[in-house]
Amino acid sequence: MLLDVNISEKSFNNKSLIKDVKFSVNENEIIGIIGRNGVGKSTILSILTGKDSDYTGNIIKKKNLIMASSIQEYHSVKNKTVINFILNDLPNYANLKYKIEHLPEVMGDNLRLINEYTEALNKFHQNNFHFIEDKIIAELKDFGLENFQNKKMKELSGGQKRLVDVIKILHSSADIALLDEPTNFMDYQSKNIFLNWLKKSSGAKLIITHDRDVLMNVDKIIEIKDQKSYIFDGNYEHYLKVNTERTSGNIDDYQKKQAEKNNLADKLKNFQRMKEKARDPNTIKRFKRLENNAREKIAILDKTEKPSFWIDAESLNSLKNNQLANYDKFKAKNIKINTQYSSKDKSKRNFITINSLTAGYGKLEDALESKNNAKILFENLNFTVNTHSKIELFGLNGAGKTTLIKIILHSIFTDYPINSQIYDGYIKADRDIRVGLYSQEVSEDMFELELKEAVENIYKSQNLSITESKIRQLLAQYLFLEEDLATKVKDLSGGQKARLQLIKMLSTDPQLLILDEPTSHLDLPSIEELEKALLSFNGAIIYVSHDNIFRKKIGGEKIEIKY
Structure with a gap:
């Protein structure tokens, strides 16, 4: 086992994000992490890399475990050259190189510094860092990025940035690679290279992704849902089958609990009536006891939160009519995309x-x-x-x-x-x-705006009318919560920014x-x-x-x- 994860509580802006996430990662295992936008997938990676230590739980790592991680967005590194982006983010490279270059200038005959220099030199050699730049340049060529080493990251397309991130991880000699939406914006050739690397390279991979092509090539899927983790052995095809079976069963269980609660509510009213009509003290006590028992059971059932039910559209065809009716009744809320335009012009304008x-x-x-x-x-x-x-x-x-x-x-x-x-x-x-445009990335001039201001700006910049109630209605339609309204655009997750892009695209x-x-x-x-x-x-x-x-x-x- 490389990694054992037990996150019992993680909050963000006073909102509980995670309550019970447990999973382990074994050697050479390929794991996909899925879940609705905003459930805390990227937060889990931040916890694993040590960037986020504000949580309750335990992360147990194999001794001397080397982890390498990708990033989801590249605004913060836009002015770095490709070669510097890769080298500076390799585990230990920057630190070891600094020691090798600067310790000889200051160590003299200081035994501690000499030992530190020798150890750094040995580790540098063990990691094959001596010719790393030449190897990276050759790798860039193999990945279709010849002569890209001195280009700035901001000059690259979205898919090219993702490939550079993969090359960085490929040279990290990591025991486990943590990848956040690695195939976003990759072209078909780049994705094929990535999938080939995924299947043939050594080391474990923990991948946040909703790319169904990638999910077909994993060994296990971890779904983050209702603040918990759910494990599915096998790839995406197997996940869909098991998810349909589990969800159908969970809907039945939830419906039975709702029916039990309604039945108890009816009994409670009946016990109250019978108690009020009774004149015998013992009879009154008996109905009072039954009334209290019913209240206690209802209180327990009230604490049972409605699970998030989702079944993919194709699998819905396998459900029986009564199962389909129950799913339609209890399915999780989804974004509502209204493409209102209806052409009255039958001619081909x-x-x-x-x-x-x-x-x-x-x-x-x-x-x-x-x-x-x-x-x-x-x-x-x-x-x-x-x-x-x-x-x-x-x-x-x-x-x-x-x-x-x-x-x-x-x-x-x-x-x-x-x-x-x-x-x-x-x-x-x-x-x-x-025209409605969906761009690869949210424009940086919106980054400092709060979400509510951003939506207002989208409409007013196009001379479109917008009201406070319309803004709130739109944001609710795209699954934003009340507490999201004051969040700056730059602090939104990738999925939230994508939903903001949809609002902008359809505004006209x-x-x-x-x-x-x-x-x-x-x-x-x-x-x-x-x-x-x-x-x-x-x-x-x-x-x-x-x-x-x-x-x-x-x-x-x-x-x-x-x-």
């Missing part, structure tokens, strides 16, 4: 026309020779987006998918900023259409939705709700996604972005 479009960065003559950081991203692109189009933009990270989205937005909103150049062809857009009652990796950070029930909403949407959709299940469900015309 063209929203966007792209003809022989070639684009990139810098001057064309420099791009043709790949100098001065200029490059051609894609060429000879042709497609049309009409009233009911579904367009999937498909291609490797860095191919220009997000750049194309920015060019499309600039063609509709001329003040939308772009730093790319159109070298050939043209793009023509209907500037009267309403859009006719065209543009989605850049929309399933990243959303939990499994929210992803299903998004899929359902998009399938019922009557307008046009342009999307980028590397969630294979999502892509199959949404479908549409595939446009490959490449040079």
Whole structure:
């Protein structure tokens, strides 16, 4: 056993987050951690890494255990170069290198410092750190990131940042890797590299993820629900089956307890009536005793909190009619995505026309020779987006998918900023259409706003009316709690930021939705709700996604972005 986790209590902002989370991690075990947004998954990783010590419980680690961890967001490291980001976050590397470089200058014949230097040198050698930079540069090339070592992290796409994080962990020689949503924004090639590494590399992996492709490759799933942990041996397919069976049984148990409570309430009223009618003191005492017994049992049943019931949409088909009716009655609350737009125009009105479009960065003559950081991203692109189009933009990270989205937005909103150049062809857009955009990350200019202010800002910046009650209604619809309203956007979890993005995307009652990796950070029930909403949407959709299940469900015309 590498790790034994027992977190009996963890609170955040005076709110109880975790009450009973228990699990263990064995050597070379691959474990997926799932759960609704905001249940404390990332907090568990922070506790395991020692970043959060404000909890009750015990974490027992194997002696000399080496852990390496990824990060969920990269705003804090945006100005670091790729090579420095990797090296500085490797376990022991920065400390050992500092000792090797600086101790010779000060140790003289101090025996303690000489021993410290010798020990550091031996550990540096044991970890193969002498040629680590060359190895990382070679690894970057293997992962499709050649010559990226001196690029700043802010210059990378979302998927490229995730790959850099994986390379960092790959070189950490860790006994256990802690990964927080590692495949968010990865392209299909990067994800395949990651999945191959996941299956073939040594060491245990503890992965927070809602990527169903990843969950199909784990040995065990830990679900964090109702402040507790629930263990499912096997991969995602097995989880769905067992979850359906457990949930159906738990709903039956919960329904029986509710029926018992209602029955006791009826008996209580009857005992009270009988007591009031009785004249014999012993009879009055008997009904009083029965009344008190009923009250005690009701009080115990009242303390039983309603569990969170969720069954995936496909598994619902296996339920019997009475089971399905019970599930509909007791299922957990989910986000409600309202795609209200309904086109009355039966004709195929063209929203966007792209003809022989070639684009990139810098001057064309420099791009043709790949100098001065200029490059051609894609060429000879042709497609049309009409009233009911579904367009999937498909291609490797860095191919220009997000750049194309920015060019499309600039063609509709001329003040939308772009730093790319159109070298050939043209793009023509209907500037009267309403557009809803889901970006990979929340804009940093919203970070210091409180959540309530952010929603108000979203509407007012687009000259849309918004009231206090509308804001609260919207936030409740997307499962935000009263205490979340005063939370700054920068302090929201990845899942909460994703839900804020959905609010922003739908604020204009859009006719065209543009989605850049929309399933990243959303939990499994929210992803299903998004899929359902998009399938019922009557307008046009342009999307980028590397969630294979999502892509199959949404479908549409595939446009490959490449040079």
